[in-house]
Structures are given as C-alpha cells and as structure tokens.
C-alpha cells in the first residue's frame with residue numbers, strides 16, 4: 001500500500017472539511033425526511049377515496065423528484081463516509097485505480113474523489 005504523501009496539516013484540513021460536509025448532508029437528510037412525511041400525509045389525504053397504493057407506480061412527479069434528491073444526498077453521505085475511512089486507514093488521496101497521488105487541487109475541488117484526474121477521465 002502506498003502511503004499518502006500529503007502533509008498532516010493538509011490531511012487534517014480535508015478531514016475537517018469532510019466532517020463538516022457530513023454534518024451538512026445529515027441535516028439535509030433530516031429535512032428531507034420531514035418533507036417526505038409531509039408529502040406522504042398530503043398524498044394519503046388526496047388518495048383517501050382511491051384504490052391506488054400511495055407508494056405504488058402512480059407516484060407523483062414531486063414525490064419522485066424528492067426521492068431522487070434524497071438518493072443523491074444519501075450517495076454523497078456514503079462517499080463522505082468512505083473518504084473519512086480512507087483518511088483513517090492512510091489511503092486518502094491515493095488513486096483507487098493506478099495508486100498514484102491525487103493532486104491536492106483536485107481534492108480541493110472534490111474531497112471525496114477516489115480517482116486521479118487521469119483515471120477519472122478514462123472512467124468517463
């Protein structure tokens with residue numbers, strides 16, 4: 001395993017930023033959970049005389065948009081968790097594909113990046 005050559009100060013800075021982003025994502029998830037229960041309540045009122053399952057394929061556009069955003073936030077949270085795990089095991093900033101260092105500039109732009117810029121281009 002290639003050790004990260006990032007300075008401890010840089011690593012600490014990324015860790016702090018990832019932790020802040022995790023808190024932010026968790027807050028957004030909590031807000032969405034509230035919003036989702038409101039939609040659910042509104043839908044069960046609206047479909048009270050209806051045979052349709054409120055969570056079935058007749059899903060409203062609003063509902064499906066919210067679900068999509070929720071999935072995005074969950075995916076983001078997972079990426080943040082993985083990045084924090086990589087900081088803990090010393091592999092943060094190492095490309096998962098070629099094993100080279102991911103530049104600090106790239107990590108600044110995307111702290112959860114797992115691929116260096118070259119591999120990210122190839123993967124696309």
Ligand SMILES: [Zn+2]
Nearest residue numbers: 095098116119
């Ligand atoms: Zn790479």
